[in-house]
Structure formats: C-alpha cells, structure tokens
Amino acid sequence: MTPLVDYHIHTTLCNHATGSSKEYIEHALKMGLKEIGFSDHAPLVSHRDPSVTMDFSDLPEYYAIMENARSQYKNEIIIKRGIEADFIPGYEEKTKAILDEYPYDYVYGSVHYIKKWGFDDPIQRQKWEDKNIDEVYQAYFELLRQSAMSGLFDIMGHVDLIKKFGHRAKQDLKDDIHKTAEVFKECGVAIEINTSGLRKQVKEIYPSQHDLKIYSEHNVPIVFGSDAHAPEQVAMNYTEAVELAQSVGYTEYLTFKNRKVENTLPIE
Numbered sequence: 001m002t003p004l005v006d007y008h009i010h011t012t013l014c015n016h017a018t019g020s021s022k023e024y025i026e027h028a029l030k031m032g033l034k035e036i037g038f039s040d041h042a043p044l045v046s047h048r049d050p051s052v053t054m055d056f057s058d059l060p061e062y063y064a065i066m067e068n069a070r071s072q073y074k075n076e077i078i079i080k081r082g083i084e085a086d087f088i089p090g091y092e093e094k095t096k097a098i099l100d101e102y103p104y105d106y107v108y109g110s111v112h113y114i115k116k117w118g119f120d121d122p123i124q125r126q127k128w129e130d131k132n133i134d135e136v137y138q139a140y141f142e143l144l145r146q147s148a149m150s151g152l153f154d155i156m157g158h159v160d161l162i163k164k165f166g167h168r169a170k171q172d173l174k175d176d177i178h179k180t181a182e183v184f185k186e187c188g189v190a191i192e193i194n195t196s197g198l199r200k201q202v203k204e205i206y207p208s209q210h211d212l213k214i215y216s217e218h219n220v221p222i223v224f225g226s227d228a229h230a231p232e233q234v235a236m237n238y239t240e241a242v243e244l245a246q247s248v249g250y251t252e253y254l255t256f257k258n259r260k261v262e263n264t265l266p267i268e
C-alpha cells in the first residue's frame with residue numbers, strides 16, 4: 001500500500017489535544033507517510049470557547065509551528081499548512097477574514113454546531129435527549145450544503161459527524177445525501193475520509209459506506225485524515241480507510257497546495 005497522506009492533525013493550541021507537533025510528525029514518519037498537514041480548530045466566529053478551538057491570539061504561533069516544522073523536516077516529509085474552520089451561517093465574512101490572514105494550503109469546512117448547539121461536544125450531549133433525530137440530521141445536511149456553497153472551504157470535514165454518539169435517523173436520508181453530493185460536486189469541494197469515528201461511540205469511519213458510495217457516484221473527490229488529537233492517532237486505521245474507499249469505487253485521492261488541488265494520487 002502506498003503511504004497515504006494525513007491532512008487532519010491537531011495541535012495543543014486547541015486545548016483538547018495532546019503531544020508536541022514534533023511527536024505528531026515523528027509518528028507520521030514511523031507510519032511511512034510521505035505527506036501530512038496540520039489542521040487545527042480555527043477560532044470560533046460566533047462566540048468564544050477556549051476548550052474547543054484556538055483563540056485569535058494563537059494564530060501567529062500556530063502558523064509559526066507549521067512553518068518551523070516545514071523547514072525542520074523538509075528532507076523527510078511534506079508538511080502542509082491547513083486549518084479546520086467551523087461553518088456558522090451569518091458569519092461568512094468574519095470567517096473569510098480569518099482564513100485570509102495566512103496562506104494556507106487547504107481549509108477544512110466543518111459543521112460542529114446546529115444553532116449554537118455543539119452536537120458532537122460531550123458536554124452538550126444531554127441536549128440530544130429532547131431532539132427529533134431525523135430533524136437534527138436534516139438540519140445537519142442542510143448546513144453541510146450551505147458550507148460548501150459559501151465558497152469558504154476546500155475540503156468538507158467528517159461529513160456525517162452527526163452520528164458520532166450513535167444517534168441514527170429513522171427516516172431514509174438517501175435523497176438528502178444525493179442532494180448534498182450534487183452540491184459538493186458543483187461547488188468543487190472534496191470530502192474527507194476521517195478515521196476518528198472508529199475511536200468514538202459510533203465505531204464507524206466518517207462518512208459511512210452508504211453515504212460514501214453516493215459521493216463516489218457523484219464523483220466527489222476525497223482526501224484522507226485521522227483527526228489526530230494525540231500523536232499515536234496519526235494515520236490510525238488507514239487500512240480500513242483504504243478498504244472503505246475502494247469498496248465504493250474510489251481509485252484516487254487529492255493533495256492540496258496554496259488552496260488548490262496539487263496532485264491526484266492513486267489509492268493502492
């Protein structure tokens with residue numbers, strides 16, 4: 001198997017990850033990766049929550065960490081400069097201003113909030129209890145489509161994160177996923193095969209095989225990410241990720257540079 005790329009690696013600046021950037025890179029080397037990218041949580045634009053994202057004042061240090069790592073490891077591994085930003089409707093301009101501050105190689109767009117409810121935050125998990133799960137799923141996919149249409153992002157992160165705690169919609173959401181895939185294709189965004197779901201209650205990669213098959217039918221390109229919040233999670237469960245991608249017909253994945261697709265590489 002060709003070593004794949006891991007584009008979803010956090011740092012301690014988000015206050016819920018452990019390990020130094022050096023430890024993440026060393027683990028990537030141990031796993032045989034040729035390329036990685038950091039993508040820590042960008043500051044929230046709607047409110048502050050230092051336990052889930054970086055703060056505005058962390059951004060210079062974050063960028064410096066990536067630049068230092070790039071020069072230090074330039075002969076060993078390609079390191080890209082990414083960031084993971086939340087999509088919060090109504091705050092598009094503020095989000096754009098943050099993302100334009102530094103020349104990133106790619107930007108992940110992630111939906112972690114439905115109307116200020118951090119649905120994947122363990123502290124806010126209780127709120128699931130009085131929700132209609134089908135409605136929550138529909139609201140989530142609507143936000144995913146809006147985030148792609150905002151033009152702010154290159155890659156859509158963990159595109160069924162809504163299942164994280166194991167809540168499942170009763171209704172068949174096939175039409176919603178088809179609609180979402182069409183929008184992604186039209187907007188030119190890639191999606192991520194994110195192995196972190198295997199480490200959560202749902203015990204399943206994001207997205208599910210069911211959804212990924214639909215994205216594949218619509219030719220939505222993919223990238224690979226572990227969503228590592230600890231060094232040993234870099235490239236974790238990549239065998240399963242490759243099997244999943246191939247099982248629905250994917251033969252290629254993308255790399256990014258300066259917010260454009262750089263290469264289309266074979267999945268082998």
Ligand SMILES: [Zn+2]
Pocket residue numbers: 010014016041229
């Ligand atoms: Zn995180």
Ligand SMILES: [Zn+2]
Pocket residue numbers: 084110112157158
């Ligand atoms: Zn995320």
